[in-house]
Amino acid sequence: MSVSRWLRPLGPLRAVRAVAVAASLALVAAPAASAAEPPADPAAARTEVTVPPVDLDGPAITTVTVRVKNAGPQRMRSLKVTFAGPVGWAVQPSVTAVSGSLGVGDSARAEFRIRVPEKRPGFALRTFTATATYSGGDGAGAATGTRTEVVGSPLPDLAAAYDNVGVTDESDTAPGDYDGDGNSFSAQKLAAVGLTPGTTVRALGAELAWPDAEPGTPGNVSSAGQAITLNGQGSRLVFLGSGVGSAATGTATVHYTDGTSSRGQFGFPNWSFDPADLHGATLVASADGRNRPDGYGNAGIAYRIFAHSVPLDASKQVAFVVLPSNGNVHVFAMAVAP
Amino acid sequence: MPELPAVSRRLLLGGALATGAAAAGVGAAQAAPAAGAAAAGGGDAPLPVHTPPRRRGQRSMIDVPFDVHGTVRVGMIGLGNRGSGMAEGWAAVPGCRVTAVCDIRADRATSVANRLVALGKPRPAEYGGSADAYAQMLKRDDIDLVYIATPWEFHHRQGKAALEAGKHAIVELPIATELDELWDLVDTSERTRRHLMLSENCSYGRNELAMLKMAHDGLFGDVTNGHGGYLHDLRELLFSDTYYTDSWRRLWHTRSTASFYPMHGLAPIAAAMDINRGDRMTVLRATATEPKGLADYRERFIDRSHPSWKETYVNGDLVTCLIDTAMGRVIRAEHDVSSPRPYSRINSLAGSRGIFEDYAGTSATGGRIYVEPDHSGHSWRDFDSYRKEFDHWLWKKIGDDAENNGGHGGMDYILQWRTVQAMRAGLVPDIDVYDSAAWCAPVPLSVKSLAAGGRPVAYPDFTRGSWVNLRMGLDSRESDMPPVA
Structure with missing residues (x-):
């Protein structure tokens, strides 16, 4: 193993016309803690990019030191590191370049500064990503490290996130606004196809509970990145819902109890006009007509509920789910399928 | 400051006829000098500005705290x-x-x-x-x-x-x-x-500070553009014999062609873009309408015996500055005090995830908003809940005092309280001389640009390079006013 080395401080960064900043952006080799470790298997070794915990006690300018370890069989050259936080969070510098090279097993540290906003109440995931590009090392040319900081607690269940009145009684349609234009499902017509409050719906291998919400009250979620507690283990996460507008698609992120996460894309057809299999969805129920602000109408037109799913890591326990960031995706229920 | 020869708009924008004149009269017409270069040729190159070197014994005032003042x-x-x-x-x-x-x-x-x-x-x-x-x-x-x-x-x-x-x-x-x-x-x-700071009360406006905190939170995604201004029908006051002592403000309209006073709208946008704290304004170009408003008002409302009838108004009613930043953003800063219109400082900020507009919509705050993923469907939402969520600690802490103690809806008192607090507690001021100079620079820069037919003018970097550094500013951490002995 090579001994540790100290790389000389970086000069002003190419991406930024830096003048006074260089002193705060020194990039130095980490002490050779790795010297005591057993040699890595060159065939399996990959460049390690490590993002440390980020202090989120804002508003503040916080320093983040990214560590890049050359775990490959070759000397690493032309190393550049970029760092990014959540969108809109300013980072300085945008890229830092290491002059010189890193021996096998050596690490380098790159310091970045990031503007951290004031903490807000509620739940948030803050993801930080560092990317290293290089020649030599493991030969891959690039490596990425991420860290997701969890702020606050997820909502206890989907019902806690209900923010939309999607079902109304035909005798009182005014509270409904499923689609932004004051229209809603008819409770009577949903009941006619088996969807009554609290009933169990079987779809895509999962058993889902239709919202136990009175007509005219919030009973579904317009997806906006809400985090929902969900316990279970299985192969798929199934969602029950439908779309409004067009392009009711998005990414659901599933977080497991071990701190890891997986992502899956899904989408729903528009509740009325799209093909029923759009985005790969499965039709679950069709209600005849809908409730409009002035009463029941549009008889003969189907207003529909679909199922769709995203894959799970079946070896892990689900802790919580982050819904897509797309308000057109309306979710009535979700459950784990074995 | 070195002044470049005025270059006519026709010379800049014209075709074959102008080329010869440019080559003979200005030089280097075909060359396109880089921004900040000395030559005055090339229609796209900003007119350069001189950055004087720091003299001996001079050091930056960035992040320099006040000494602690008991009173x-x-x-x-x-x-x-x-x-x-x-x-x-x-x-x-x-x-x-x-x-x-x-x-x-x-x-x-x-x-x-x-x-x-x-x-x-x-x-x-x-x-x-x-x-x-x-x-x-x-x-x-x-x-x-x-x-x-x-x-x-x-x-x-x-x-x-x-x-x-x-x-x-x-x-x-x-x-x-x-x-x-x-x-x-x-x-x-x-x-x-x-320290010398601009007394920019609008930097402490409740909507403006919430807008700033929302930008820092990432609600707008990557901020790409912002608009601010001072659109205030001052005609009655400008012609008053008592309001502006010796009519000083009206007289500016007789002798200068410039964006006199865009700072109330520009400063909050600059703050939300971290100008001098990670970004900087690099180029300004100005346009001006014809000066119609004051003469028309005088014609309709001012007696012929009034001294203003000896005056000729030269400043355009609407002077617009378009300002580029180093991070690729664009700011539009407007000034109009001589046209009939309701008041507005515009206060609009937009990016890859959404937009905020002040002085629009029906919200009690005066603002409206549209940010993904919270919103969809192409319709504006009221700003109320966002202002509550992103309310600046100064307003939460002393907002009631502010509204009881000062003008302009409390902004004045917030500015005064915070300035005194910074001095008493030994804090770094939220607004420093570099911010103040950068926010006021559109006044002379618009003069230069308008004189050159709207040509871009390089924007001075008053920080002399330190703008690249992220640092704190108006989005400050909460702290107490030291107790009064």
């Missing part, structure tokens, strides 16, 4: 509408005392002193009666902060004099109107180690 003793220069209106606010801030007041009209000093005494405050010393009365006041050793609210043309010299007298200075808009004056204030602040 902040304020001396006031200029006691017209604005100045006298701020007196009670200064006196109301805990740990702040107005120790001296000055106006060329001595009776105004007496009047303000009487008002303060009537409020149970100590009587301030009075200065007045001559143009240099302020210089006499500055000799006092019981003044820590000088507040200047005189006509624009006096701001530079009085601000500089305050710094040279060892005081900190807070100067009404603009701190100066010429580039060399702005640099002089930067240099004087660095040399004297005293």
Whole structure:
């Protein structure tokens, strides 16, 4: 193993016309803690990019030191590191370049500064990503490290996130606004196809509970990145819902109890006009007509509920789910399928 | 400042005819010099500006905290509408005392002193009666902060004099109107180690601060553009014989073609873009409409015997500055005080995830918003819940006091309270001389651009390179006002 080395401080960064900043952006080799470790298997070794915990006690300018370890069989050259936080969070510098090279097993540290906003109440995931590009090392040319900081607690269940009145009684349609234009499902017509409050719906291998919400009250979620507690283990996460507008698609992120996460894309057809299999969805129920602000109408037109799913890591326990960031995706229920 | 020869718009924009003239008259017409280069050729190249070197003994004032002041003793220069209106606010801030007041009209000093005494405050010393009365006041050793609210043309010299007298200075808009004056204030602040800040109350507006915090949170995604301005129908006041002493503000419209006063709208946008704190303004180009509003108003409402009938108004009614930033953003800063229209500072900020617009919609806050993923469907939402969620700690802490103690909806008092707090607690000021100079630079830069037919003008970097560094500013951490002994 090579001994540790100290790389000389970086000069002003190419991406930024830096003048006074260089002193705060020194990039130095980490002490050779790795010297005591057993040699890595060159065939399996990959460049390690490590993002440390980020202090989120804002508003503040916080320093983040990214560590890049050359775990490959070759000397690493032309190393550049970029760092990014959540969108809109300013980072300085945008890229830092290491002059010189890193021996096998050596690490380098790159310091970045990031503007951290004031903490807000509620739940948030803050993801930080560092990317290293290089020649030599493991030969891959690039490596990425991420860290997701969890702020606050997820909502206890989907019902806690209900923010939309999607079902109304035909005798009182005014509270409904499923689609932004004051229209809603008819409770009577949903009941006619088996969807009554609290009933169990079987779809895509999962058993889902239709919202136990009175007509005219919030009973579904317009997806906006809400985090929902969900316990279970299985192969798929199934969602029950439908779309409004067009392009009711998005990414659901599933977080497991071990701190890891997986992502899956899904989408729903528009509740009325799209093909029923759009985005790969499965039709679950069709209600005849809908409730409009002035009463029941549009008889003969189907207003529909679909199922769709995203894959799970079946070896892990689900802790919580982050819904897509797309308000057109309306979710009535979700459950784990074995 | 070195002045480039005026280049006609036709010469810049014309075709074959102009090319010869450019080659002969200006030189290097075919070459396209890089931004900031000395040559004045090439229609796209910004007119350069000179960055004077830092002189010996001068050091940056960035992130320099105030010394701790047990009590902040304020001396006031200029006691017209604005100045006298701020007196009670200064006196109301805990740990702040107005120790001296000055106006060329001595009776105004007496009047303000009487008002303060009537409020149970100590009587301030009075200065007045001559143009240099302020210089006499500055000799006092019981003044820590000088507040200047005189006509624009006096701001530079009085601000500089305050710094040279060892005081900190807070100067009404603009701190100066010429580039060399702005640099002089930067240099004087660095040399004297005293802060000079623009008295930009709108930087502390409740909507503006919430907009700033939302930008920092990432609600707008990557911020790409912002718009601000000062759109205020001042025609009645401009023609008043009493409101602006000696009609000083109207007379500016007879002698200059410029964006006189865009700072109220520009400063909050600049803050939300972290100008001088990670970004900087690099190029400005200005347009101006014809000057119609004042003459038309005079024609309809002003008696022929009024002295204004001897005047000719030259400044365009709507002067628009488009400003590029180093991070690729664009700011539109507008100025119009001579057209009939309801008031607006625009306050609009937009990025890859959404947009905020002030002075629009039906919300009680005056703002409307549309940000993904919260919103979809192409329809605006009220700003109310967002302003509540992103309310700045200053408003949560002293908003009620502010609305009871000061003008402009409380912004004035927030500005005063926070300035005094920074001095008493030994904090870094939210607004420094670099911010102040950058926000006021559109005044002289628009002159240059308009004189050159709207050509881009390079924007001076008053930080001399330190703008790249992220640092704190108006989006500050909550802290208390030190207790009053």
